[in-house]
Amino acid sequence: MKTPHALQALIDDGVIDEVVRPLKSGKEAAVYVVRGGGEVRCAKVYKDMAQRSFQQRVQYQEGRKVRGSREARAIGKASRYGRKQQEDAWKHTEVDALYRLREAGVRVPEPHGFHHGVLVMEMVTDADGLAAPRLGEYAPTPEQARAFHAVLVRQVTRMLCCGLIHGDLSPYNVLVDADGPVLIDFPQVVSAAGNNAARTMLLRDVNNLTAYLGRWAPELLDTWYGEELWALFEAGALQPDTALTGSFAHDEHAADVGSVREAIEEARQEALIRQQGREAAAAEGR
Template sequence: MKTPKALEALIDDGVIDEVLRPLKSGKEAAVYVVRSGDDVRCAKVYKDMAQRSFQQRVQYQEGRKVRGSREARAIGKATNYGRKQQEAAWKNTEVDALYLLRDAGVRVPEPYGYYHGVLVMELVTDADGYSAPRLGELELTAEQAREFHAVLVRQVVRMLCCGLIHGDLSEYNVLVGPDGPIVIDFPQVVSAAGNNAARRMLIRDVNNLTASLGRWAPELLDTWYAEEMWALFEAGELQPDTALTGRFVHEQGDVDLDGLRHAINDAREEALIRQQGREAAAEAD
């Protein structure tokens, strides 16, 4: 295929040898399958800030470190320089998170480098070498759903032990390889200690996974892993391998249990509607 302009510099520098095909394109970035020597990898090209809205990301940026006081002031005033610094920080956040999480044993794609604003990383594949499917594209047994849920909850725990929360975790940014689920897409990662919405985002992440996998194993809908791990995190007692029960005793008035259960069920229904939409689109093709 014709080399996208954003990847030309990587070919010129010998980072990659060839662009094989597009993999996916979303609001934040376009991902391409590329060849580097004998290895097939993927390259994530972040879209220009003009194509995205910073207003939608204010809640994620709270608590993130900025390189210097000048940059912090510029970002706060929304100057042109500040917007450029904010754009660079947004891209660097995912790169930094991938290296940190990979070193901590979290199941994420292996990063190979960040060049000219492009992240080159492992291409997650299935057992036959094709691009791995998303979790939401699979039909699962109850046993598989329980297994995947346990694996993903453990990844959330390990991320939290690194001081990070995914912030947008769902069945659509989890790939399933031969060895199980792998978490992707981290530009919106949240500081667990520095963001006032951290607990809410953690609960939303886990509830999204629970709602999706609860379609196949309904007993998962009666678990409270996010609340349990957050309580341990706040108490300084959460470790990467801490055993969780999924049970949690809420303080009186602490949470609207019925409302939260309805929210999970709504998410479950939304996931089913999206799946039906994809199936209908596939049949139309």
């Protein structure tokens, strides 16, 4: 195939040897299968700001650190330099998160460097060595659904212990390799301690996964792992291997539990509707 312009510099520098094929293209980036150093890897090329459609970015960026005061002022003024700095920070956030999470034992692709604005990382494959499917394209058995859910809740737990929340976790940001679920796509990762919407995003992440896997294991829909995780985190009692129950005692005096349950159910129904829409769109495209 014709080498994309963004990847030619990596070939010129010897980072990769060739571009094999496109793998996927999303709202934030295009991912290519590449070959380098005798291994097949992925190269994530971020799209220009004008091409991207990701909304409510300000909400995700709250609590993120900026390298210096000049950069912070420029970003605040939304100058041309500030927008460039904001773009660079957006890309580096994913790179930094991958290295940090990989070191903490979270199941994420292994990063292999960030070159000329392109993230090179491990190619996640299935048992046959092919590109791993997304969880949203996978129809698990009830036993697999329960096992996947347990693995994913543990990964979310370890992320939270690192002070991070995915912020956009869904069945389409999870790959299923030979050993189970792998989390992907982290440019919008959220600071658990520095973002006012952190709790809401954590609950949404967990509920999205629960709603999907609950289609095969309905008992999962009666669990409250997101609320349990946040309560432990707030109390400073959460550890990477903390035993979780999925139970949560709501404070009847401090909150309207009926409204809480209704809001969570709405989030789950919304996740199911989005999933069904994607499946319908995919079916029409076949």
